[in-house]
Amino acid sequence: MLSRAANSIYWMARYIERAENIARFIDVNLHLMLDSPVESKGQWEPLVIVSGDRERFEEKYGQASRDNVINFLTFDRDNPNSIISSVINARENARTVREVISSQMWEQINKFYLMLLDAEKSGVAIDTPYDFYNKIKLESHLFIGITDTTMSHGEAWHFDRLGRLLERADKTSRILDVKYYMLLPRVEDVGTPIDNIGWAALLNSASAFEMYRKKYRKITPTDVALFLVLDLKFPRSIRYCLVKAQVSLHEITGTVMGTFTNKAERRLGRLRSDLDYANIDEIISVGLHEFLDGFQNKLNGVGDAIFDTFFSLRPTEKNKKDIEVSQ
Amino acid sequence: MNFNDYDPQGFYDELFKIKGEPRPGTKILIDRLMSFPKGEILRRQKAAEAALFNMGVTFTVYSDESGIEKIFPFDILPRIIEPGDWELIEKGLKQRIYALNLFIDDIYHDQKIIKDKIIPKDILYSSKCIQPHCQGLNPPKGIWCHITGSDLVRDADGRFYVLEDNLRCPSGVSYVLENRQVLKRTFPLVFGESAVRPVDDYPNRLSRMLEFLAPDTVESPTVALLTPGIHNSAYFEHSFLAQQTGIELVEGNDLVVQDGFVYMRTTKGFQKVDVIYRRIDDDFLDPLAFNPDSLLGVPGIMEVYKAGRLALANAPGTGVADDKVVYAYVPKIIKYYLDEDPILPNVPTYVCWDDKEREYVLNNLEKLVVKPANESGGYGMLMGTQSTPKQRAQFAEKIKENPRNYIAQPTLSLSRVPVIVDDDHYEGRHVDLRPYALYGEDIYIMPGGLTRVALKKGSLVVNSSQGGGSKDTWVLSNLPKK
Incomplete structure (x- = not known):
């Protein structure tokens, strides 16, 4: 398929997944607010830090509060990673590949976008946030379901899944990281019910609470990390995402698993086997936050390699110069 | 909301003969509409608009800064064309397109029509659309204007006239196909009873015509539609046509000329392209041959085309025949090349x-x-x-x-059709008609077309950029038996 089209599909999927996960971020916090003791209410800053856009936020809003963080992450068009920006970007990418995706997929993205425009006007995000962010998750799920059932599972579909899973792996790592920045009221609260409530909220925001419960009785930070980082069956765990992303990547190239013919295969394969042979105690002893940070960096490297391998315009020698200029 | 008070006011009305008397082909529709409970028509109008909006059937307005995307205003009452009228239109357009194709070919070869003093030399040479690069060119299968969309209007006398020819990149056909989809949902019963000829075959015919143009040595040709990109006002149509025909949608940057062929850049390397349905103007097609500043086109593509290794639809240079001054000479052109009187008159x-x-x-x-x-x-x-x-x-x-x-x-006193006004009554508004023709093995005229309607009261300008809307156009295969 056309390199440009593959690129658009990959980003369309990433942006929809991004929108869904930002809704999940906000959801963690809303849950925490309901369950936390009074003195720790209103910790909205960690969300901004974890989203990676702290500077942009502080410049525009200053102090973090419920309303301005929600606005920044949801409707702020100046924030390229807000929900609305993500959906606009997904839609723009979809628009350039309408002939490749199914018309039902396009219609769903379009409806998602129109729903957000309505919500922006009506103020539901602030008034009934639980319903609203749940709706965003559902719109994304609907899109994924439609994609799965109306599009041939060929090259384009694998680019879609590759984009979605890499984005999801990144965002699960960030959801997990929220806890690192959440301040507990007192040092001695670590490991107490208050602390546990936080971990449960975190599982909830990754829709992981029930599945976690089936596997582990108690909520312990180590088991939560184990579940969200290394579980092989849970579809939002980081390792699960990488395993399936790798399948799609190799479906696209036709290269035998366990070998590589390009930079993208090599980097993704290496990152995946890091996780295959990782040990949760080792991760905890290095520090979960440090581990996640390193992981996000390597994942960015995979993204760059995918761009170089498939999407960058590979010019002929003769006109190499012109094309570089026009990019 | 009903038609009891609807008055054609002396204009030729496409649906009503006189006040209170629908035309024979329209009666089924009007009877059905009159039987709807109160509010039902408006409900269906809103549902149709919502469907178009959700489908993203939008166009871009250049002069409007606030929102660049709009749905093309759409009125659910169809415009109905009776079989006798259509027969004339079909014959007339075929005749016109054959003649114009011969004319273009002549202009870029011997220019007999000038030597015989039918058209003044000065007029032709001063046309902005004549392409010196096309002199002596022999396009694949001898066809220049593969896709045409001539604008017709009906005057007070009830006759159809050709208002202008569009032989470069006529747009709008996607709205015809989408409008039909929406209207089938809106009036399923009337559809069943009215013998409306289908338009859905167009994408098929289009892709067959394009494949027909490929060099004979190519067994299964790769066909692509070249678009200026997402910011073009007709981008929706480009992607829609690519989607419906299964051909590749490419931008200039996706294509590259190498070793005498045109290739597109894919995830697996270069792939040869044999036929391009280009939706960018001649001037932007090839910066080496035409406008050197063009970033939209593909450097070197004209050389490949001239060497016969690529087909372009429409051929470059066809614009010379839709120059509005040349238009004035089309009746003479038809007479000169075909020795026939024009079936459809000029204005x-x-x-x-x-x-x-x-x-x-x-x-x-x-x-x-x-x-x-x-x-x-x-x-x-x-x-x-x-x-x-x-x-x-x-x-x-x-x-x-x-x-x-x-x-x-x-x-002209353009004919009118009823439209829903202010959500509560019908008023007559002026319309034109753009049928679409494909010239491949033979000429195919899609039975239907884009009916554009001037929504402003009294306005005669139907262009979407000037406040026009559209309607579905029903060509009937026969009139209902009385």
């Missing part, structure tokens, strides 16, 4: 280049419509009957400065 046209005719135009501006020769989209026109003395004076200066660039036509 009488005054060519300002001619001293006598210019004199008449300048003295009668308040009665005429004056158009620039090479603009489209309804830009740069003077509607004499609705102009102020100051506007007329300014326009007269323009005409005197550059007479070759202007033509004038009498103000």
